[in-house]
Amino acid sequence: MKAVAITRFGERPEVMEVPVPTPGPGQVLVRMYAAGLNPFDWKVTDGLLKDVVPHAFPLVMGNDGAGVIEAVGEGVTELRPGEEVYGQFMSLSTGGGSFAEFAVAKAGSVARAPRGLTLSQAAAVPTASMTAYNLVKEARVDAGQTVLVVGATGGVGQGVVQFADAQGARVVATATADLAPLVRELGADEVIDHTASPVADQVRALHPEGLDVLFDLVQDAGGFEAATDLLRPGGMALTTQGVADVDALAEREVHAVNFQNSASVVLLETLADLLDAERYRVRVDVEVPLDQAAEAVARNRAGLARGKTVIKIAGT
């Protein structure tokens, strides 16, 4: 089968022929229709986890995807061949990933695909939307609070804006002028352009009383720390970049969190229900065929992605 893979860390991913994987006990084999791209995918092929878990090569890229179950392994009773599913497929120890014509997933890592979405749209959902949902839950966002989302135009950010808005919060979001209408449509009450002048200055002018929650999805340690100055005493600051000095911030009465996402089938099912009820949406920015995945990865790495990128593998 065709797959986008690397043969060593740091290599540019290429389309290559690799064997179709076999589902083991508790696993399913999925004929992939589409894969979703996340920054995590190229961080992994750069070697982010090389000292943490064993990797098999060739290493097929990609975690998120959607398709149709082709076969089920021993002991799988809740999923059947022919069912449309979406979820996460990355398996570093076996070299498996979602940018491939077939991929194996643990039965506990995929769920029924949202019925109202195409499989391409569904592939854009798992990692970013589960992260956004869990971030807003962890922050216990409540009606009447004011929250800032730095990185609101990305896959995670678009979700955080929607889930925080659904909780009744006042949402301040970063976006360049061209994407300001989009984040407003998703639920942002105020939009600031992070390329125009420092985010902290703009937010302080709008909210001198201080913010309740900061969701920082993109900034480095310096940017994150500067943004925490915008919080009221007792405010909460969450980063997806692992850059929070939790103890130092606690001394300043900021509850900081180096957020690490946890995925689950229950959450995939919850998201599918929200998507089907049109209470949540995911916008696909770019769709490319498998043989252009490497260019799409380069675009994402260069920070040029505006929302989700989907790799189209099969189907209409």
Ligand SMILES: NC(=O)c1ccc[n+]([C@@H]2O[C@H](COP(=O)([O-])OP(=O)(O)OC[C@H]3O[C@@H](n4cnc5c(N)ncnc54)[C@H](OP(=O)(O)O)[C@@H]3O)[C@@H](O)[C@H]2O)c1
């Ligand atoms: N810790 C975890 O569990 C976890 C889970 C999921 C994701 N993540 C990480 O979270 C980050 C965001 O993920 P994603 O999927 O949303 O990425 P993404 O889709 O690539 O989005 C990043 C967005 O941030 C914007 N941006 C970049 N620099 C900015 C700045 N200085 N100020 C404001 N906006 C800025 C970009 O828009 P412009 O081009 O307009 O700047 C872009 O739309 C990634 O680093 C990812 O690896 C971590």
